[in-house]
Amino acid sequence: MTRRIINMCLLLLFMAGCQPSAVEVQTPPNDSTPSGFEKVPNEEIAEIALLKVDNFERVVGWLSDEEVVYITRQHDDFLLHTYHIASGVTSDLLTIKDSILEVRIHPDLTKIAIVTSSNSLSATIHIYSVTGEKIDELTIESSEMYWDWHANQSDKLFFSAFYEDWSFDSFVYSSKTKELKRLDTLDPFGKWGSDSTIHAINWEENDAISGGKERVIDTDTMRFHDLKENNIIYIETFKDLSVTVSISEDQKSFIYTLKDFNGKSAIFELPSISNYSQWFIPDIELLSDESLITYEASESGLMDTISPNYSLVKLSLDATTTEISVGPYHLFTCSPSGQRCLIGVHLEEILMIESGQKTPWIQIKE
Numbered sequence: 001m002t003r004r005i006i007n008m009c010l011l012l013l014f015m016a017g018c019q020p021s022a023v024e025v026q027t028p029p030n031d032s033t034p035s036g037f038e039k040v041p042n043e044e045i046a047e048i049a050l051l052k053v054d055n056f057e058r059v060v061g062w063l064s065d066e067e068v069v070y071i072t073r074q075h076d077d078f079l080l081h082t083y084h085i086a087s088g089v090t091s092d093l094l095t096i097k098d099s100i101l102e103v104r105i106h107p108d109l110t111k112i113a114i115v116t117s118s119n120s121l122s123a124t125i126h127i128y129s130v131t132g133e134k135i136d137e138l139t140i141e142s143s144e145m146y147w148d149w150h151a152n153q154s155d156k157l158f159f160s161a162f163y164e165d166w167s168f169d170s171f172v173y174s175s176k177t178k179e180l181k182r183l184d185t186l187d188p189f190g191k192w193g194s195d196s197t198i199h200a201i202n203w204e205e206n207d208a209i210s211g212g213k214e215r216v217i218d219t220d221t222m223r224f225h226d227l228k229e230n231n232i233i234y235i236e237t238f239k240d241l242s243v244t245v246s247i248s249e250d251q252k253s254f255i256y257t258l259k260d261f262n263g264k265s266a267i268f269e270l271p272s273i274s275n276y277s278q279w280f281i282p283d284i285e286l287l288s289d290e291s292l293i294t295y296e297a298s299e300s301g302l303m304d305t306i307s308p309n310y311s312l313v314k315l316s317l318d319a320t321t322t323e324i325s326v327g328p329y330h331l332f333t334c335s336p337s338g339q340r341c342l343i344g345v346h347l348e349e350i351l352m353i354e355s356g357q358k359t360p361w362i363q364i365k366e
Contacts, residue, residue, distance in 0.1 A: 048350060049088030052363045059347040059362070060103045060112075062335045063130060068342065069093065069105060069112070070362070080112075085350070085361050094132050098124075107151045107239065109336060111135065115145075125157065127175060136175040150192040151239045158198055158219075160188030172198070172219045185217060191237040194261045196220050199235050199242065208233075209279070211247055229257065233279055238286035241317075245281055247272060252300040254281070258292060258317055266319040271300035282310070283331065287338035290317035293353075295329055314353070325356035 053072060060069040066086050072079050078100050080093040098116035101123060105112055110130055117123045123145050127135040142161035150156035155176040162168045170183040170190070183190075187200035196219045203212040211233040217224040234245040240262075246255045254272045259265035273280040280303050282295035295310040310329050314322040332351065334341040343351045343358065351358040 048085050048359055048361050050363055051083050051088070051090065051361060052365060054365045056346075056362075056364045057100075059342060061105050061333045061342070061347075063105060063109060065335045065337050065339070068361070069103070071100065071103065080114075083362075093130075094128060096126075104149060105130075106149060106154045107336075108154055111154050113149060115147075125159075138173060138175075138180075146189055148191050151237070152192075152194055156192065156196075158183070158190055158192060160190075162188070181219070183217065183219065184222065185215075187215070190217070191235050191242075193237060193242070194240045199237060201232055201235060202226050209247075209251075214244060231255075234281045234284075236284050236286060236292075239288070241286050241290060241292075243284060243286065243292055245284075247279065254279075256292075256294075256315060258290075258315060260290065260317065264317060266315070266317050268315045268321060270294075270313075271297045273297050273301070273303055273306070275303050282329070285332065285334050285341075287334060288336065289338055291315060291338070293324070293332070293334060293338075293341070312351075312356075324353055325351065325358075 053070070055072045055074060057071040057073050057078065060071060063069050063082055067082050067084050069080060069082055072081065076097070078096040080096070080103070082091045082093055096114060096116060098118050100114060101117055102115040103112065112128045112130060114126045114128065115123055116126065121143060122139055122141045124137055124139045125147065126137045129135060138157070140159060140161050143164050144162040145159060147157055147159035155174055157173045158170070159173070160168050160170040168188045170185050170188055171180055172183055173180050183198065185198070185200050187203065190198040190200035193199050193216065198217040198219060200215045200217065201212045202215040204210055211231040213226040213230055214232055214235060215224055215226050229244060229246065231246040232244045233247055236243050240260050242259055242261070244257045246257070248255055252272055253269045256268040256270060257265055258268070273282070285293045287293065292315050294313060294315070296313045297310055298307045308328055309326055311326050312324040314324055330344050331347060332341045332343040333347060339353055341351045341353065343349050346364065348360055348362050348364065349358045350361050
């Protein structure tokens, strides 16, 4: 999953006017904190070639278990490159003229989406093959935009367009049929299920602190139903796997319910973290081996007062919890196999999941 930051103040704006946000998702407490993970050479990391790069813009993520996509800038052009971490071979992928807002690699690793904008009132989602062939593009009139890419059907997009008054409209789009359908939902931050459903939160009116129930919307019939679980404050999905994060009755714990779409589930309880008027939910990455990786705080409390060191943990559908490493909070994104992750302020290091050790793979020239 592409590392993306969702500004959840938009959520409460449409729910209860201009009040403080109740949920903050995937925002590192301190990007400038020096890394605290131990760096010990071993056989796993000895094979990684160091890339030295000028005009660096950002790292996108994994194109395969050994290829990483990154962006540089040459004058007014943005260049997408692939880098093979074992061989050290760099290849040019695409040149983009407009300002890039976001780049995502589809989970099936066959397509890349690039969001660009030439003005403040619209954005365009461009879909390319991984060989650089243009497949489709969709321009959306909006001041801000949220979107989700179907993990099993790469032709399907869900998106919400926010306007200057912070009202919004939600849509589903098929690049195969070019059909655009409006979706009636109170939650603009929906996620695709394994089929043609959108999973959203039916928030309690004027109360985002307490969460709500999971609402499943069928995009073919536009019918919906609510699931039984309550107090949900966040949902993430990936292929046939999903996780909901709910808040406990005493509000001291986040309850992670990891489940597949066949009904198997596992429940984990981690300390809750708040940022005064909102919940802070650490990054979550769902993996293909029926597990997820996230951060666990050492205790429940305010982000500014608890320890700055977090445990990076793996929670599995077989109900096991594995601590990978301990250190400051950094962004991360994992390879398709889930055996290694890019991690760091600029995703500049590779973390080996089994050993918890890491090494730099890119050197950014000033």
